[in-house]
Amino acid sequence: MNINWLNKLNKKITYLLAVSGGPDSMFLLDNLVRNEFKIIVCHVNYHKRWSSNVDEQIVREYCTNNKITLEVKNIKEEEYNKKQNFQSQARVLRYDFFNEIAQKYQVYNLVVAHHIYDLLETYIIQKQRKAIVSYYGLKFKTTYKSLSVYRPMLELKKEDIIDYLTLYHIKYGFDETNELIIYERNRIRQQQINKLTDFDINLMLSEIKELNSEQELLKDELEVIYNTIINDDVLAINEFKKYEFKLQQMIIYEFLSQYDEELVLSLKKAKIKEIVRVLTKSSKPNITICISENTWVIKEYNFAYISEKNEPKQFSYKISKINNYNFKEITISKTEPTGGEFQVLYINKSDFPLTIRTNNGEEEIETPFGTKKINRLFIDNKIPYRERLIWPVIINSSGKVVAIPKLSVNKNNISEKPNLYVLKYYGII
Numbered sequence: 001m002n003i004n005w006l007n008k009l010n011k012k013i014t015y016l017l018a019v020s021g022g023p024d025s026m027f028l029l030d031n032l033v034r035n036e037f038k039i040i041v042c043h044v045n046y047h048k049r050w051s052s053n054v055d056e057q058i059v060r061e062y063c064t065n066n067k068i069t070l071e072v073k074n075i076k077e078e079e080y081n082k083k084q085n086f087q088s089q090a091r092v093l094r095y096d097f098f099n100e101i102a103q104k105y106q107v108y109n110l111v112v113a114h115h116i117y118d119l120l121e122t123y124i125i126q127k128q129r130k131a132i133v134s135y136y137g138l139k140f141k142t143t144y145k146s147l148s149v150y151r152p153m154l155e156l157k158k159e160d161i162i163d164y165l166t167l168y169h170i171k172y173g174f175d176e177t178n179e180l181i182i183y184e185r186n187r188i189r190q191q192q193i194n195k196l197t198d199f200d201i202n203l204m205l206s207e208i209k210e211l212n213s214e215q216e217l218l219k220d221e222l223e224v225i226y227n228t229i230i231n232d233d234v235l236a237i238n239e240f241k242k243y244e245f246k247l248q249q250m251i252i253y254e255f256l257s258q259y260d261e262e263l264v265l266s267l268k269k270a271k272i273k274e275i276v277r278v279l280t281k282s283s284k285p286n287i288t289i290c291i292s293e294n295t296w297v298i299k300e301y302n303f304a305y306i307s308e309k310n311e312p313k314q315f316s317y318k319i320s321k322i323n324n325y326n327f328k329e330i331t332i333s334k335t336e337p338t339g340g341e342f343q344v345l346y347i348n349k350s351d352f353p354l355t356i357r358t359n360n361g362e363e364e365i366e367t368p369f370g371t372k373k374i375n376r377l378f379i380d381n382k383i384p385y386r387e388r389l390i391w392p393v394i395i396n397s398s399g400k401v402v403a404i405p406k407l408s409v410n411k412n413n414i415s416e417k418p419n420l421y422v423l424k425y426y427g428i429i
């Protein structure tokens with residue numbers, strides 16, 4: 001067995017040890033004790049299996065015999081949400097407890113007992129789920145809130161662990177639920193991992209290594225270019241198009257993560273690919289891509305951004321008369337919601353009362369070049385989608401759109417104040 005794994009830890013510092021009482025963590029515990037590491041043991045009793053108390057007893061006995069500090073957390077029935085997956089809840093409860101203990105002792109390094117089969121299982125699951133991953137397999141060091149989490153046993157095989165426990169007569173618990181194939185991990189363990197030969201394992205490990213180093217290179221590259229592509233939460237498509245597909249996927253992954261890290265973890269790779277394809281291939285000027293119940297990626301001409309699907313704020317003002325409508329130019333001041341000011345020309349007396357309200361996208365207006373859909377005018381004038389949703393129109397007494405504010409955007413694709421935009425009406429001009 002590879003005994004160098006212990007060199008990955010430092011004898012000078014104190015570690016919290018996550019010990020379930022199962023073979024892997026009892027192996028970890030015994031090795032650290034024998035080699036005189038400074039440790040504090042943490043155990044969580046989920047009270048979910050008939051053997052839960054037996055496991056706790058095994059950990060207690062070991063710690064008492066070896067004079068090791070032990071912290072135990074008992075999880076009560078009401079702390080579980082029945083509707084959610086038990087294993088992921090158990091994980092959060094466990095890590096939050098470790099985090100509490102870290103604060104109590106001011107010891108922020110935690111060691112867990114994952115071994116090589118855990119790493120391979122994780123990799124197989126990542127492939128099967130077609131999930132987006134920033135690292136394949138398991139990492140030696142990760143963080144959780146204020147904790148640094150170490151996995152020194154990632155090169156060890158289960159058989160070696162069991163041989164050791166047998167040799168030294170170390171008691172360990174048996175998790176009967178490991179035999180249940182209702183859990184994805186157990187199924188993979190039984191149907192795939194247990195059948196792997198050394199050759200298969202090595203092959204898989206080099207595959208993982210290769211994927212991770214590829215990923216690292218991309219990450220380095222990404223760091224350099226990210227700010228040239230994404231500025232103020234807006235992605236510049238022309239810049240984005242310059243890079244190869246894999247890097248584009250990482251850019252999108254990062255772009256979405258900056259917006260909502262949890263959201264991005266729930267996405268499938270196919271979604272990221274779809275976003276890249278739409279941004280680089282589609283010639284349509286405006287497209288929305290749904291990424292969750294409430295979130296969109298919106299492509300507008302040469303830029304893209306992420307937006308909540310919230311309904312835009314609707315508004316409507318009635319103007320029953322304007323004193324001096326004989327003027328060729330009438331100013332209607334308004335402050336909401338775009339903060340602009342209309343200057344409406346050539347509105348007849350009979351047009352009153354006027355209504356200023358948000359457009360519904362379907363309306364038409366008469367222009368010197370014939371009747372046009374307002375949506376078409378927006379598109380022709382490159383008005384960003386998020387602006388369009390609140391762009392006002394002026395409606396006359398018979399429900400016709402008689403004016404819309406100026407349609408133009410500045411070089412940063414921000415719409416200018418909706419000032420003076422007049423469309424010919426009634427043929428007065």
Ligand SMILES: Nc1ncnc2c1ncn2[C@@H]1O[C@H](COP(=O)(O)OP(=O)(O)OP(=O)(O)O)[C@@H](O)[C@H]1O
Binds near residue numbers: 043045
């Ligand atoms: N009840 C527990 N009490 C203390 N530590 C535990 C407990 N269950 C698991 N651990 C720790 O977590 C390690 C991994 O356990 P397991 O494979 O069941 O969890 P996982 O959810 O796959 O991993 P992780 O929680 O680290 O992502 C164990 O080897 C042990 O170090």
